[in-house]
Amino acid sequence: MFKTHLIIAWRSLKKQPFFTFLNIFGLTVGMAGGLLIALYIYDELSYDQMFTDAEQIYRLDADIKFGGSENNTAVLPAPMAGVLESDFPQVEIATRFRTLGSTFVTKSGTLQKVKLSRTTYADPSFLELFGIDLLVGDSETVLSEPNTVVLTKTAAEKFFPVDEALGQTLVFDGGDIYTVTAVIDDLPRNSFLSEYSLFIAMEGYADAKIAHWGSHNYNTFVKLKPNTRIADFDAALPTIVKTYVMVWAQTVFPGVTEEQFAASGNYIRYSTIPLTDIHLHSQRTGEMSANNSIQNIYILSFIALFLIVLASVNFMNLSTASSLKRAKEVGIRKTLGSNRYTLIQQFLTESGLISFASLLLAIGLTLLILPYFNDLSDKQLSLPFMSPGFWLMLLSATILLGLFSGSYPAFFLSRFSPIKVLSGNGGSAVGGGKLRNALVVFQFAISVFLIVATLVVYGQLQFIQQKDLGYEKNQVLIINDVYALGSKTSTLKEEIRELALVEEATLSGYLPTPSNRSSNSYFEEGVSDQEKALSMQTWAVDHEYVATLDLKILAGRDFDRERPADSSAMLINESTLKVLGITAEEALGKRFYSNMVDTDQEFYKVIGIINDFHYESLRETINPLSLVIGENPGLMAIKLNAGDFSQAITQIETIWTQLAPELPFNYYFMDASFDNTYQSDQRLGKLFVIFTVLSILVACLGLFGLAAFNAEKRTKEIGIRKVLGASVGQISFRLSVDFLKLVGVAVLISLPLGWYAMNKWLEEFSYKIEVGWWVMALAAFLAVAIAILTVSYQSIKAAIANPINSLGTE
Structure with a gap:
């Protein structure tokens, strides 16, 4: 019987080539679109699932309000991990990361420097916590000593064969020598550690040993014991604030209590987020990798569902559109003895045949489009042809789609009255108008x-x-890794400034586009009350910073090389005035200090007010910011005059090569960096x-x-x-x-x-x-x-x- 249905279905589809083409084309487009989105969503949902016992691993976060600013961070104080292991019986193991950014590394005995773009200090426990196996090395001693490192396989192969890596020494850009104690495999692309290639022993990092509860710089993870209720663990976290944070705070603000702190409107709240939720549910300061948003996944899921449903609705409408041509066929077959059940089987066979034809074409279309889709989505997706589960899901979905798409036409066509359709009243026999109209309304x-x-x-x-971002991002060239030139950075800057195509240049690791930054607590001279603290970012810049980025001086003046006292001067932005509740004229001349523990505080005098400029994503409000004169030559920003940019870049690269032939020359334009901030959008x-x-x-x-x-x-x-x-x-x-x-x-x-x-x-x-x-x-x-x-x-x-x-x- 099935063979008969199949033959009749094939003949019927051939009789109506145009409607058959439209049906197959619609379903092919819907299925290919749904398949592409499904591959994308599966990849996004799989982030960090590969780690051993991933469901028991959590990251701790902090929500802080202090000094007029609110911060949601993915980083915690240095002593947090130790407290979690010692005071919380639910914790099996804790570990920390302190990210560094890029590092230049040279193999001992050679001159050529290799740039490793993502590096971090790490506790030795991170290998055990995440279940990362070593390709070479001893898991008992890895990272237990200062000046030791772990490399990924790809990073190690830039210097020596993996099996010869143990005991090899590397020289970092500061001149320190580190010993390789282990090599691990490259971490999966869909993990938060995927871009990290160098892990440095935390044991040699002095800041990691200081019990400073006011500084948040460490990504902290815990692995909880089996059967631990996360709600119970979260409920106990506030005790850390009372037992440790407030005790430390009293060394800074003598006599302050938790009640006074809260009464000022301030708070510190610690919370957890499952490791497998970070990629789609976390957009905090201090993330170790770029994350996506679960909202985007929901949106794409609905689009995929809509595409497939729309294609199915098309099948229904197009099938009923040709129903008048099939009406006599149904009437004759019923007259000759066919029952409704047999006719339903026949029409469902037709829809199934169309669905499977569409599936084959959809797979071909997906393979054709996938390279372009990967470029667009920044993925490395592929069809898992060798996975039985993939084929099972695909075939099951196709069968369901065929049944869903063909159900209404099958029941609709099979109920035609043979007397009406054979007597010439086929038009009156064809109903279902309200449903078809509803489907069109749904589609549109x-x-x-x-x-x-x-x-x-x-x-x-x-x-x-x-x-208007408040600064100039066009025609601004950024040179990376300027700090690696050491004492030659000033020479680099001055020689570049002399080029005809260069308008101005500045040395600073702080830029409005993504760069290193953190907040400090400031107090006006003579004030030490925590209620009057001002949380403000401080950027170390040089005298040409304001001119290079075309920031506006709204009151007061810019830094002046002819005034030595400007080494302790400060520029603040408009948002600082709003938090302080004063005017620009009132702010000029005020002195602020930051280090309350030090009895010999360094005071900064406000000499100018700069415009608010967007140094964070437009998702964030502009917070208080100050500029001070200081050494931070991580980057160089160069404002180019209109002209031949390629010629300017060639001239700049020539100067770089003359000063540091062993260092690669890396640059980008600030407007491109700004665009990258919104790449996911x-x-x-x-x-x-x-x-x-x-x-x-x-x-x-x-x-x-x-x-x-x-x-x-x-x-x-x-x-x-x-x-x-x-x-x-x-x-x-x-x-x-x-x-x-x-x-x-x-x-x-x-x-x-x-x-x-x-x-x-x-x-x-x-x-x-x-x-x-x-x-x-x-x-x-x-x-x-x-x-x-x-x-x-x-x-x-x-x-x-x-x-x-x-x-x-x-």
């Missing part, structure tokens, strides 16, 4: 929603690109555009099918109207207006939903656009225009048909 509601989302995402990205915007276009395409197929069905059903009506004098335009309008009503209903449903959803998305940004009426109007216009273009072909085709043929269909 989704499409309009995605149009709104796309317009808002791109509007926000354009706003970010065009917003830009990817989301591009994905929105692609899948919105696909959803509109699939929805249009459904509308096209319904238009074909409607035109075929109203053949005689059209013929009569033409005989009575109706014009082609009048008939086309009458055939189209019914569909425009459906699109109008879809617009009314989707616009409020789109407005609400995108306003929720924009809440992530402190500086954002408003979802204006024009966004809603443009989305509605596009939906109506697309619908008119889709329907017009069938309407005009029916309107220009010869009425003799229409009226002769009896």
